[in-house]
Amino acid sequence: MKLNRDMNILIVGLGLIGGSYAIALKKKGYKVSAITRSASSIEYAVKNGIIDNGTTELDEALIKSADLVIFSLYPKVFKKWIADNGHLIKDGAIITDVTGVKGCIVADIQELLGERVEFIAAHPMAGREVYGVENSTDAIFKEANYIVVPTDKNTEDAIELCENLGWELGFKRVTTLSPRQHDSMIAFLSQLTHCIAVALMCTNSNPNIKEYTGDSFRDLTRIAKINENMWTELFTLNKHALLREVDAFMYQMGRMKTMLETDDIEGLKEMMILSTERRSEFDK
Amino acid sequence: MKLNRDMNILIVGLGLIGGSYAIALKKKGYKVSAITRSASSIEYAVKNGIIDNGTTELDEALIKSADLVIFSLYPKVFKKWIADNGHLIKDGAIITDVTGVKGCIVADIQELLGERVEFIAAHPMAGREVYGVENSTDAIFKEANYIVVPTDKNTEDAIELCENLGWELGFKRVTTLSPRQHDSMIAFLSQLTHCIAVALMCTNSNPNIKEYTGDSFRDLTRIAKINENMWTELFTLNKHALLREVDAFMYQMGRMKTMLETDDIEGLKEMMILSTERRSEFDK
Numbered sequence: 001m002k003l004n005r006d007m008n009i010l011i012v013g014l015g016l017i018g019g020s021y022a023i024a025l026k027k028k029g030y031k032v033s034a035i036t037r038s039a040s041s042i043e044y045a046v047k048n049g050i051i052d053n054g055t056t057e058l059d060e061a062l063i064k065s066a067d068l069v070i071f072s073l074y075p076k077v078f079k080k081w082i083a084d085n086g087h088l089i090k091d092g093a094i095i096t097d098v099t100g101v102k103g104c105i106v107a108d109i110q111e112l113l114g115e116r117v118e119f120i121a122a123h124p125m126a127g128r129e130v131y132g133v134e135n136s137t138d139a140i141f142k143e144a145n146y147i148v149v150p151t152d153k154n155t156e157d158a159i160e161l162c163e164n165l166g167w168e169l170g171f172k173r174v175t176t177l178s179p180r181q182h183d184s185m186i187a188f189l190s191q192l193t194h195c196i197a198v199a200l201m202c203t204n205s206n207p208n209i210k211e212y213t214g215d216s217f218r219d220l221t222r223i224a225k226i227n228e229n230m231w232t233e234l235f236t237l238n239k240h241a242l243l244r245e246v247d248a249f250m251y252q253m254g255r256m257k258t259m260l261e262t263d264d265i266e267g268l269k270e271m272m273i274l275s276t277e278r279r280s281e282f283d284k
Numbered sequence: 285m286k287l288n289r290d291m292n293i294l295i296v297g298l299g300l301i302g303g304s305y306a307i308a309l310k311k312k313g314y315k316v317s318a319i320t321r322s323a324s325s326i327e328y329a330v331k332n333g334i335i336d337n338g339t340t341e342l343d344e345a346l347i348k349s350a351d352l353v354i355f356s357l358y359p360k361v362f363k364k365w366i367a368d369n370g371h372l373i374k375d376g377a378i379i380t381d382v383t384g385v386k387g388c389i390v391a392d393i394q395e396l397l398g399e400r401v402e403f404i405a406a407h408p409m410a411g412r413e414v415y416g417v418e419n420s421t422d423a424i425f426k427e428a429n430y431i432v433v434p435t436d437k438n439t440e441d442a443i444e445l446c447e448n449l450g451w452e453l454g455f456k457r458v459t460t461l462s463p464r465q466h467d468s469m470i471a472f473l474s475q476l477t478h479c480i481a482v483a484l485m486c487t488n489s490n491p492n493i494k495e496y497t498g499d500s501f502r503d504l505t506r507i508a509k510i511n512e513n514m515w516t517e518l519f520t521l522n523k524h525a526l527l528r529e530v531d532a533f534m535y536q537m538g539r540m541k542t543m544l545e546t547d548d549i550e551g552l553k554e555m556m557i558l559s560t561e562r563r564s565e566f567d568k
């Protein structure tokens with residue numbers, strides 16, 4: 001099953017990512033409406049042609065008319081929304097999401113919805129360091145990965161629709177992972193790196209260091225500007241996978257430390273050669 | 285004292301940094317010669333107008349004619365060169381360097397040279413991930429810091445000359461630090477970040493991760509492609525300062541780990557808020 005232009009697409013949560021979805025879908029000629037908390041977001045989005053129409057109300061007719069509902073909410077808010085309002089979604093509709101953790105929500109939400117409405121999870125690995133629909137742009141998808149995260153409850157139809165959504169949004173690559181694979185990968189590639197950047201910024205209180213920072217330190221800490229509400233939620237919801245990665249990283253830091261202390265030059269060189277080899281693979 | 289165009293400038297070690305110095309100085313009309321190990325580097329540099337003349341020999345007349353000698357060598361090779369050949373430098377000449385660590389070499393080299401020749405240390409905080417004179421370009425200095433690292437043995441004249449060299453090379457900022465301040469700053473801003481990037485690349489052996497890496501992981505690990513000979517030398521020569529920074533960073537990582545384990549959401553948020561605050565200062 002593929003997206004078609006007769007479908008009514010509803011976005012719940014019109015922030016940076018929800019807004020960027022809307023922009024990409026409208027460009028391709030889809031009908032897009034939105035429900036979000038802030039009246040000014042709706043006003044801005046309608047005025048700028050980002051959505052066709054929207055509301056801050058729990059508009060039952062609007063929800064009922066949607067064939068595809070895209071949830072762009074924090075994970076816990078998403079789960080609560082489904083628990084409270086899932087019954088308003090029409091039979092046979094498909095819902096998807098943009099949530100950065102999966103294991104803790106996908107099975108629960110599929111359980112809440114039962115057989116009537118199908119939830120196919122997805123994670124668009126794109127973002128900016130700014131927030132809100134006003135900063136939305138589909139340019140963030142251009143070089144990014146879109147990951148479809150099905151469970152054994154999902155149908156081929158829904159998986160195909162979700163993949164098609166990723167391509168229509170303009171992602172560079174669309175792939176598929178299980179919730180467990182997804183969370184483990186995200187724990188390493190995204191959450192651990194945010195932990196490192198935050199810990200590094202907390203390490204040195206000397207305000208003068210900024211006079212001397214070069215590009216490499218700036219690159220490494222760009223993600224240290226972080227939305228503490230979203231990221232504590234993502235961290236704690238993926239706690240076990242993240243702790244495994246934190247331990248694995250600290251083990252390697254500990255190895256380097258011991259090598260330094262004991263002047264184990266060959267050991268240090270081996271780590272650097274391995275690191276160079278692996279990192280070079282990224283540039284191929 | 286300032287640089288003047290009648291001075292003979294000799295660069296010892298014509299790699300990426302030595303070559304980039306030569307390019308910048310020649311553009312400003314200075315006379316630049318070079319001594320380096322590789323005949324092809326000299327050939328390339330002369331042919332491309334990067335230097336006026338050069339040799340792979342220990343040309344005593346050339347060394348004797350130099351008013352300013354710039355050493356662009358690994359720290360241990362630099363020290364050995366001065367021990368073996370320092371007597372060939374003429375009375376009253378000034379020498380400087382580009383070495384990334386200072387405490388372990390500056391005092392020793394000043395001691396080796398005695399009163400006859402003055403060594404004023406400097407660290408151009410610029411580089412690329414590629415090597416050799418063929419990759420030289422003065423563009424790397426444009427947004428970078430140049431740090432003059434004097435000791436109490438240095439004269440005002442030599443410090444002023446060295447600062448002037450930084451400006452003539454086209455650096456964005458020229459500052460002054462003591463060897464101890466320099467090494468502590470570099471341990472945190474440069475060496476610790478390289479340790480982190482290397483340890484991170486050694487943490488995960490799954491070759492498939494590269495399919496999912498986003499910009500933030502790529503930014504964070506760009507410096508994980510590392511010259512193992514140069515960096516093990518820089519690490520071990522600044523071992524004590526670096527170990528202090530590694531410990532301080534691992535302490536903060538450990539704090540985050542404990543907060544995660546104990547669901548200390550407020551603690552995690554505080555770290556993220558501090559991190560965001562400090563990192564935002566860089567963008568001002």
